[in-house]
């Protein structure tokens with residue numbers, strides 16, 4: 354990895370702190386991922402991607418930049434990759450799943466801020482995220498109050514923050530706000546890249562992103578089998594890499610794993626034995642390297658069969674209609690697609706509960722574990738009606754509130770084990 358030091362240095366990163374981060378990440382990957390048994394061979398691609406997540410992939414992005422291609426970073430699945438690709442730019446996810454520079458962060462943010470927001474600040478303040486440092490534009494969005502207000506402070510730490518407004522209600526006014534914001538974003542992308550977005554480029558962008566999503570749909574469907582052919586940890590990793598990788602290569606790699614899983618299913622081969630208790634995870638997004646809860650679940654006698662999450666099915670389930678003949682028709686289709694995302698910042702948000710029930714049934718889950726990041730009001734508030742809905746239908750549910758710290762590992766494991774025993 355030392356070969357990349359000059360590259361990281363050129364991005365203004367703190368090499369010492371970054372080395373320490375990579376050590377922790379590498380060790381965590383070893384203990385959590387490589388320690389798993391019966392992994393599909395195709396996962397070796399993702400092992401490689403993860404080992405090069407701050408190396409080769411960054412080099413590729415910097416090579417793109419040399420060719421005058423712009424890099425856009427985002428913290429939310431509401432930022433439409435279709436439009437970014439149509440403008441000839443590349444989108445990367447910036448959400449971070451590990452604590453960093455906490456003391457520094459708490460000079461800028463109240464202590465009772467969710468780990469995800471704190472982590473984003475920590476990676477910036479600690480200068481350890483090469484994606485963030487490579488980005489030509491960083492998109493913030495008015496979602497939860499935490500992020501919305503944090504971006505006001507974040508604007509003083511970076512010089513290229515663009516903030517997208519978002520509706521909170523799924524009304525016709527809400528939809529028209531989203532459409533206008535997507536139009537404004539399209540113009541901003543055009544200005545950044547100097548490329549005019551056309552019917553053809555937008556159609557192509559839609560096709561590329563739809564193909565990525567369709568590959569993940571295929572993977573999700575294969576997890577309905579019993580025994581399950583892939584662990585929840587590995588499926589989560591594919592959903593996480595979705596935000597970083599070259600789109601075409603990602604699609605191809607996921608489809609390759611699916612080919613392998615189809616054979617496994619035919620041969621009745623699983624990653625855990627048949628009849629292993631099946632868990633659906635629902636709630637806040639899990640960004641790399643936030644593998645804590647899935648790891649606990651899958652080392653406690655259960656297997657995760659789905660993620661109702663933005664790093665998962667909530668983020669990828671809908672495709673964008675690419676049949677429009679004019680730019681406006683295509684922009685309408687993009688708007689329609691994103692307007693269906695049932696993030697807990699929306700009120701009311703019945704569709705999300707419906708989707709959780711639908712997923713629990715479709716994947717044959719014996720129980721749902723609701724994952725709420727501490728201090729995340731939208732998801733923790735919503736977890737109570739979600740639990741009520743599920744339990745009224747006889748689907749056991751456990752609500753967990755945690756953060757990126759490791760202090761509660763033992764306690765969580767005890768609770769998860771008790772839940773799995775009872776379902």
Ligand code: BJ8
Nearest residue numbers: 429430467496497499663696729
């Ligand atoms: S569309 S889920 S990616 S906003 S965990 S920062 S909600 S306090 S991440 Fe999200 Fe977009 Fe919604 Fe999806 Fe706030 Fe909660 Fe923290 Fe969160």
